[in-house]
Structure formats: structure tokens, C-alpha cells
Amino acid sequence: MDTVVVIILLLFGLLFGTISSLAGIGGGGFYMSLMILLLAIPINEARDTSSFIIVIFSGVTFINYFRQGKVDIKLSLIFAGFALLGGITSTLFFIAFPIDNTILKIVIASVILASGLNMIRKALKTFNSQRFNNDKQEFGFSFETFEHSSNLNKGIPLFFLAGFIAYLTGIGGGMLFVPTLSIIFEIPIHFATAISSVMIFFIGIYNATVKIFIGEIHYIGGILIAIGAIFGSIVGTKVSGKMPKSHLQFLVAIVLMALAIRMYF
Numbered sequence: 001m002d003t004v005v006v007i008i009l010l011l012f013g014l015l016f017g018t019i020s021s022l023a024g025i026g027g028g029g030f031y032m033s034l035m036i037l038l039l040a041i042p043i044n045e046a047r048d049t050s051s052f053i054i055v056i057f058s059g060v061t062f063i064n065y066f067r068q069g070k071v072d073i074k075l076s077l078i079f080a081g082f083a084l085l086g087g088i089t090s091t092l093f094f095i096a097f098p099i100d101n102t103i104l105k106i107v108i109a110s111v112i113l114a115s116g117l118n119m120i121r122k123a124l125k126t127f128n129s130q131r132f133n134n135d136k137q138e139f140g141f142s143f144e145t146f147e148h149s150s151n152l153n154k155g156i157p158l159f160f161l162a163g164f165i166a167y168l169t170g171i172g173g174g175m176l177f178v179p180t181l182s183i184i185f186e187i188p189i190h191f192a193t194a195i196s197s198v199m200i201f202f203i204g205i206y207n208a209t210v211k212i213f214i215g216e217i218h219y220i221g222g223i224l225i226a227i228g229a230i231f232g233s234i235v236g237t238k239v240s241g242k243m244p245k246s247h248l249q250f251l252v253a254i255v256l257m258a259l260a261i262r263m264y265f
Contacts, residue, residue: 006224008038013053013228020229021061021236022248023255024193025174026054026200029262031225039221048215049222055204057229061197064237070194078152079159079195080202083173086163087203093164109260115179116256122183123249158184163203174200175259178252189248190240 012034020027028050035046065071162176174196181192211217240248 001220001224005038009034009221009224010228013225014232014235015228016225017057017229017232018236018239019232019255020057020174021064021197021233022193022240022243023174023252024178024196024200025255025259026058026204027229028054029259031229034225035218035221039218041218041221045216045218048211049218051204051207051211051215052217052219052222053226053229054200055208056226057233058197058201058204060230061233061237062201064234065194065197068194068237068241070191071198072195073198075152075155076195076198077202079155079177080199082156083159083163083166083177083199084203084206086160087166089160090164090166106264109264112175112179112256113260115183116253116260118183119179119249119253119256123246123253126249127246155185159199173203175256179256182252189252193240193248193252 012030016027016030016034020030028047031050031053032043032046035041035049036043039046041049062071066073158180159177162173162180166173166176177196177199178192181187181195182189185192187195243251
């Protein structure tokens with residue numbers, strides 16, 4: 001592989017890894033586009049390789065956020081488990097009842113776009129509020145005082161549905177997980193992006209394992225991008241801890257809206 005191509009893969013992996021860890025998404029759309037455009041590989045191979053990259057990248061993100069105390073393992077495992085169950089159900093459903101999911105993608109893109117706009121509204125509200133009180137509320141959040149039982153009961157059907165829709169449309173879980181955690185569960189954005197990243201890791205283990213055995217992975221390109229993404233994950237998780245709540249909300253909103261608009265075309 002040409003040296004220039006290697007450098008480009010590493011640099012873009014670094015960029016996409018930073019953005020993905022900050023926004024709490026897997027970044028599959030970024031990686032797939034890069035491989036298709038730069039390496040000229042088939043879309044199926046790019047999709048399988050993306051699953052391989054995501055599990056490596058999100059594993060490092062998981063470790064970094066766990067060290068920062070922003071992750072509740074029990075909550076993440078349960079939510080991820082039901083999202084995965086929803087994804088498996090979606091796969092079986094799609095096999096039994098083949099459908100054209102173009103309309104569904106448009107509907108979901110609209111929901112995500114609306115979530116992004118709502119996130120901007122929250123960011124503006126946060127920005128205009130008193131900084132001292134806002135910071136105290138954000139970083140005073142604790143999973144020890146979080147209403148686990150009631151939120152688990154609410155979260156099970158929501159994340160099953162999120163997993164079902166994500167796998168059916170191919171949009172990736174993070175685009176649905178972050179708005180659900182932040183808007184519906186009212187978990188502070190720093191914690192919501194962290195939990196979403198951990199959920200993506202647990203789900204990614206299953207995806208990557210399946211792709212390794214029955215898929216077609218471009219290992220050289222995938223490893224190079226993954227190396228860059230690992231360093232990007234380290235940068236992103238460190239920046240997240242220092243980034244004001246409103247700024248992170250704006251960033252997540254922009255990423256969500258950009259990906260939603262991309263789904264329309």
C-alpha cells in the first residue's frame with residue numbers, strides 16, 4: 001500500500017475517532033465512506049470492515065470513559081443487550097419479510113434531525129443559564145442516585161426499538177442512543193455520549209465476530225484506520241471532560257443533523 005494512502009488512513013482515522021468518541025457514535029458512516037472513496041473497495045466489504053474498526057475503537061473509548069467514572073456497567077449492558085436483541089429481531093424480520101426500507105430511512109432521518117434541533121435548543125438554554133449552577137448540575141450527576149429500576153423498565157422497550165430500527169435501516173446505534181439517553185432519560189450529555197459509546201462496544205463485539213467468520217474484511221486498511229481511531233478516541237475522551245456542556249451539546253447536534261441529512265440522499 002502506498003505510503004501516502006497509509007498516512008491518509010491514519011489521519012482520517014484520528015479525525016473520525018475524535019469526533020465519534022465526542023459524539024457517542026460508532027462512526028461507521030465515516031469509515032465506510034473513506035474506504036469506498038480512497039481504497040475503492042465494494043460497499044459490502046467496507047461495511048464489514050467498518051464493524052471490525054468500530055469494535056476496536058469503541059473498546060478503547062469504553063476504557064477511557066470508565067476510568068473517568070462516566071459509565072454504569074450494569075445500565076450499559078442491559079441497554080446494549082436489548083438493543084442487540086432488537087437488532088437480531090430486525091435481521092430475522094428482514095429475512096422473513098423483505099422490504100424496501102427507503103421510506104423508513106427517511107422517517108428515521110427526520111426523527112434524528114428533529115433530535116439534533118432539540119439538542120441545539122437545549123444547548124442554547126444551557127449556554128444562557130448561569131454557568132456556575134449549570135456546571136454544578138452537570139457534574140453533580142451520579143449513577144448512585146439515578147433511578148435504576150424505573151429507568152430500566154422504560155429503557156428496555158426503547159432500546160429494543162432503537163436496536164431494531166438501527167439494524168433495519170443501517171444507520172448505526174449511536175445516532176439513536178445519544179438522543180434517547182440525553183432527551184428522554186435526561187442523563188447529562190457527557191454521560192450520555194459515554195454510555196452510548198460503551199453500548200456500541202458491547203454490540204460491536206457481536207457484529208465484528210459475525211463479520212470475521214461470514215463477512216469480508218479488508219484487514220490492512222481496517223487496522224490502519226483503527227490505529228488512527230484509537231488515538232482519536234483518546235483525544236476525544238480527554239477533550240470531552242474539559243468541554244463545556246453547551247459546546248458538547250452543539251457538537252452532538254451538528255453531527256446528528258449532518259448524518260441525518262446524509263441519510264436523505
